[in-house]
Amino acid sequence: MLKRRVIPVMLWKDIGLVKGVGFDSWRRTGTILPQIRVYNLRCVDELILLDIGATAEGREPDYETIRDVAPECFVPLTVGGGIRTLEQVGRLLLAGADKISINSEVYSNPGLITAIARRYGSQCVVVSVDVRRTADGYECFRHSGSLATGIGPVEWAIEAERRGAGELLLTSIERDGTMTGYDLELVKAVSDAVRIPVIAGGGAGTFEHLHDALVCGGASAVAASSMFHFTQQTPLEAKEYLAARGVPVRRFAVSGERRTNR
Amino acid sequence: MKILIIDYGLGNLASVRRAVEECGGDPLVSALPADIARSSHLILPGVGAFADGMSLLRERGWVEPLKAAVRDDRIPLLGICLGMQLLADRGDEGGESDGLGLIPGVVERLRPAGAEERIPHVGWNAVRQVRPDALFTGIPDETDFYFVHSYAVRPADASVVIGMTPHAGGFVSAVRSGSAHGVQFHPEKSVPAGFTLLRNFLAV
């Protein structure tokens, strides 16, 4: 049986990594390479690296940086930010990305999902969906949460799946960085609507939050970063907690052989 | 001596190279079959379709040198993902094509065993060690590794099977015949156990 995954998300802006709250008040937290190496050591299941400056600045993905850091990532790496064409996807995969994540572009050009899935396989297309709660439900936002799209997340998730998305990264903008728990209602609504894996994001603060998104929300994976970066909670302990509560998580050799160098 | 990572134009080799380095090996990514002579171990990576892989190996002159290197168990070889599949006799992804013939058997498309199962098989899944092998030294049975594939090897001889994975009715995820080793998963993307496996291979 495929395992439920714990996936830190790294947000990257020009020369380094940042963390925010509610897609705002960014703080610089460090540089990419050391962070990837830290997560190699920490038994996470995958990593997601999103260039949050690319779309805003209207530039292409930074292939050079990906070529530099991707080979240092010893778990599957998803790369996103600024992707607008099939050709860009090819270059990112060649630079070492295992999957790519698309967001802003596909609202106006959903055919891109299909094109990538046909060419490179749906397993490497992660459609990232940023959602805000509105007066009458939920709405998807693009451009790092700054532009409303008029589309609801359930409707959009179904469309993305139909177009060939392999996975959805579903992020609650309000919960992002707050460590107060996922928006379970949102996670459940989207997970129930599609068959492809949903990665729940935005709000993880405790192991119980992870459990709830996977079990009550029906997510296949949980994205979490503040809780692993700013608090003493470790991904390994998170998985021990999940395993103890009956969630299938991956097993690894903990006895003696966790070193990754020499 | 070098750890030769065979560059035949398919897939990204940088992760494999860095992983070998981290595991204490001295990697050489090379497109020259002559480099086999200065290598202690060979790694055949690869992503893509079987027929493309074989035609590239043939075009670039790897087929005979590889067979010769592995014959009489001279040099240990590890095929990863498509690289494992290419070790078989035959495959039909992208058109019927002969393989390297180092592992007797054929490559077949996985078939979902139930409504819940998907192909391609992507993600972390367990490898059941069906018999003890040096490749799995220090790795507990049922350890999870990272998979991305739609095809798998069906060996003609059950004795080469060293690992099975419970998906699509159970498929062969690791094989060994003499010095030819193959793993369907990606050890370079499966720390920490993946690195243990690579170190075990480098110690063969």
Added chain:
Amino acid sequence: MRYCTRCVMPDTKPDLKLDEQGVCNACRSYEKRREVDWEARRRELDAVLDRYRCRDGSNWDCIVPVSGGKDSTYQVIRMLQLGMNPLCVTATTCDLSEIGRKNIENIKRLGVDYVEFTTNRKIRAVMNRIGLTQVGDISWPEHASIFTIPVRAAVQYGVPLIVWGENSQNEYGGPAGAADNNVLTRRWLEEFGGLLGLRVSDLVGMEGIESKHLIPYTYPPDADLARVGVTGIFLGYYLPWDGFSNVLISQGFGFTTYHRTVEGSMVNYENLDNHQTGIHDYFKFLKFGFGRATDLACLHLRRGRLTRQDALELVKLHDGKFPWEYLGKPLADILQPLGLSVDEFVKICDRFTNKKLFQCDRNGNLVKDREGNLTKLVCDNPS
């Protein structure tokens, strides 16, 4: 890469923010000091110390974590002046220098009880190597232990009050809430203690490290902290903090400075106790494009002792020099306990270098001079 328009700190520094005027949060918090009623703060301090002072002489009044440096020497002097009976606790550095040892002996002579805790040196060397190779910080275990060992001492000796020095988030820039803080909690340590997102418990199983090896690096359980009532305060919140006047005061009380400018620094009076510090500071330069000279220049600049132009020049002269030696010890000897050669070290440096910040040739390789020094691309804001 942009620089603060007032000091010379670049915005690559974690948790540093430039506002609309291009001024960094460290300069802003320094500015706010003028509004602080230091008399009132002093009374607050008296009240805190009074609350924790042991009435019957059965126990120490507080723990003062001491490295033997200028700041901790100053902390001890102040505590004694304020009538406290401190227990001084040292967590031995990774590679203690002769001058560092001398200054520790000096603290003992100030008239205090003193304990030194030295962690398993074999394990420490392994942790230094993991820190350097995996997260690019050789001093990672030191960041952990300088916070955990005094807290463990507080629990063990039943002394609830720990008097820390400066709040680095205030002095060097950090998020608003954290910078104005007067207490050091576990949450502060995890977020700002320099652990780079790696946790002590992550190390179990690596290179033969077991839980039992990590006892000194482990924060005591909440129940123990609650039982003793452990509280950590930043002295810098109560008394206007100035590293330089701390030097002057400490020197008057026997503190020794280095006989010349410390390698990679621009002064001779700080970071004198650990031969590995040069490597730590150099990696900061590789990752973020600034070194110890920048930190120091900013501190002096904010206090009006340097002009911005002078600061820029001093930074250019001293920041980010390849650490061939530190406090006179050659690099090869510093690396020896870690089982690393200088060649291997250079490879690790290159891997952690932020190539966006330094000159590269057409093939993307870093350009170095004969001494192995890099060239920074942007040294100030365009005028």
